[in-house]
Amino acid sequence: MATFHFGAKDAYRSQFQSKLRQSPFFWNLFYTVLEDNGDGWLQSPQEEAPMQSGINIVPLTITGDTISVDLKGLSNDSNAGWRACIVMVDQAGNEHYSDLFDSGERMTVSANGAVSAYLTVTGTPKDLYDINAFHKDNVSSYKTGTERQRYPYAVKLTGAQVQQSGGYSKGSGHIHANGGGWVADSASVADSVYVGPDAMVLGNATLTGNVRVEDHAIVANSVTASNQVIISGHAVVDGGGMIYDNGWVFGSVTLSGNALIGDSAVVSNSCKVSGNAKILQKAFLAEAVTVSDNAVIKGNAYLYGKGSYSGQAIVDGDYSNEQTKNSGVGFGWLDDYGWHDTEDGILAGYTFTEQTDTWAQDTYAATNALQQGAQWESQRTSANGVLSFDGADDYVMLDDTVIRSKDLQISLAALWKGGTAKQNLFWFGDETAYMAFTPCNENGVAELTITDGQTTEHLTASAPLVKGEWSKITIRIIDGKGTLLINGSQAASNRLSLTPLAVMSAARDDYAFLGKGMTDRNFKGAVDYMNFYFKEVEEPQLTYSGSEAVDNTDPGVSGIRGGRKRRRTVQYCGSGYDAEVSDPGWHAD
Known part of the structure; x- marks a missing residue:
């Protein structure tokens, strides 16, 4: 599949190359770029992981004489299975295939004579499920249906690197003074616009204001972006092409406000994204879709036509439709049963009520959290269904999309067992730019620290969290005001110049850890729930009783x-x- 090695290989290849020349962003839609989570493994984005018989094609850049791949499956399903293969292509275009290998196995192949290489990974459950592509959400839910589940995985890779972008070429242009990225001579980019060293602005795109084009992002052709728009990750915004709008017209993408286009998302044709809207993960917007307010489009969603998504609508999973929505969360292909109610203001929520050993489930959408050693327990004092952390190497890897918000409220309940100061209950960002909370800092009090590497600000309480007891913690950073609540009482409040979105934008690595940080002080205790909101809402109405023995050992x-x-x-x-x-x-x- 990586090289269309079928009976009509030449015809397939010719058509694919023609498609890439016409719409280079199809490189994003076709290939999978693995994520570096900082633990030595490269992980498949959970929204792109293959379903049963689905295939991920990972393009590689050869760096050694041999290529070795270790494969590790990441699934809650005991029936899960994977088959991987390394594909080598020589100068003459001939393919050479490794043997198939499964989770827990390593494959090594010679790279001698190869000019390109790919890793393919297929979802192959041990016992195959009956699949009906037209099942609706009331028959087989995207979140829980066996036939629609994905099979995430991680790999260790030596002798090669994952190719980060493709499809587009620089052409005639220059280095942009603000950031060092590439800007075509035909584009108009204001001096105030940041273009990162690996980013590109091509064609006749026009960027003004405080727009940021970060990481490996690409902005091309008929695009107008203004205000505080951010295009990051491997996202592509490519405007133009003919669309039908009461007659055939030439399209142009418009981005404004605090709109965020991130991960491997694609926005094309004549779509409009404004307000605090976010287009994330592998979402694809085509034709004349409008996304505004606090709407979030993510997963593998495909939006087309004149669909309009506003308010606090969330589109996720395998959604494919043309609708007008302003609330709830939607899944499925043309699915009248795929739309569900959500909590007011929610971005993502984790209650840990269900027993899991690999993925903690998102309550409403499908942005699950990867358990890296954190153990599910049915009860700790009066709390039912929690994740426990040993303070040594247990943590949870959250998806960084839950943090990328200008305004943010985080509400969680934590039981801190005690021990060393400066333990990290959570850490979002990298070593330089981050937002982190400790139950007890070097001065003996609970504290939130937020920094972009230049400015550092704090929300500092007057006491530490109580050891051995549950504490309800809410952090609000909204409209420039920061507030820390502990057990319903205000523990700190002051003006903040930084936002979570700005911090994650400044961070080179977008880590999102629960239970650990970039230092060696991990959290010892348990977490009962953790919710993320884009606005101020009431804390969950939960009360706790009982206590555990304090454990001050290191x-x-x-x-x-x-x-x-x-x-x-x-x-x-x-x-x-x-x-x-x-x-x-x-x-x-």
């Missing part, structure tokens, strides 16, 4: 390995003194 010293131990100083929150302990890191003598 999990980092529980398993000293051989070799020469280092010493480090750690501070135990509330202990009033520093203690010297053995560092788990070691050096052989």
Whole structure:
């Protein structure tokens, strides 16, 4: 499939190349770009992971004499299965295939004589499910239906790198002074616009105001972007082409306000995105779709025609339709049963009520969270259904799209067991630009820190979280005001110049961790729920009782390995003194 190696291979290849010349953004729609989650593995975006018999094609750039791939499946389903293959292509266009390999296996092939390579991964459950592509959501839900589930995976790759972009070429142009990216001579880009070093602005695009084109994003042809629009990740905005609007007219994409186009999304033809709307993940907008207000379009959604999505509508999964919606969440192909109610203001929510070992389920949409060691437990004191963290190496990888909002409210309940100061309950961003919360900082109090690498601001409480008991925590950063609530009472409040969206834009790596950070101080305790909203809403009406024994041991010293131990100083929150302990890191003598 990677090279159309069928009976009519030449015809398929010719048609595909013609399509890429006509609409280069089809490179985004056809190929899968794996994500680096900072743990040494490259993960399939969950919205792109193959369904049963579906195939991901990952284009590779050869960097060594051999290519090795380790495959790890990531699924809650015990029936899940995968088959992967490394495809090598020589100078003459001949394909050479590795043996098939499954989760838990490694494959190594020689790259001698190869000029291009691909990794293909297919979803192959052990027992095949009956599939009806026309099933509606009331028969087989996108979120829970066995025949519609996806099979995410991760790989370790040596001897090659994942190709980050394709389809477009620079042409005649110049380096943009603000950011170092490429701007075609035919484009109009204001000095105030940021174009990152790997980004491109092509054709006759016009960008003004504080627009940012980041990462590997591409803006091409008939596009007008203004205000605080952000195009990031591997997103492509490509305007133009003929559309039918009471007669055939030439289209042009218009982006304005705080619109965000991110991940591998594509916005084309004559679509309009405005307000705080977001087009994310692998969503594809074509023809004359309008998205405004706080609407979010994500998943593998395909929107076309004159569809209009506004208010707080969320479109996700395999949605494909032309509708007018201003609330709820929608899935499915032309599916009258695919639209469901949601909570007011919600971006994503995790209640952890269902037992899971790999993916914690998003309550309303399908932006699930990957459990990296965090264990589900049925009860901790009075809380039912929680995720527990050992303070050593347990954490959850959230999708960074839940953080990318100008205004944001985060509400969660955490039980902190105690231990060292400066543990990270959550950390969004990288080492330089991030938003992080600790139950107890070096001064012995709970604190939110938000920084873009130049400006650093805090919401600082007057006391730490209570050890061994559940604490309800709400953080609001809305209209320039930051507020920290702990157990319903205001613990801190002040003006903030930074927004979560600005911080994630400044971060080179868009990590979103629950239970850990970029330092070695991981959270020890449990989390009962975690919700993200784009506006101020009431906290969940939950109360807690009971307590657990406090555990002030440092999990980092529980398993000293051989070799020469280092010493480090750690501070135990509330202990009033520093203690010297053995560092788990070691050096052989």
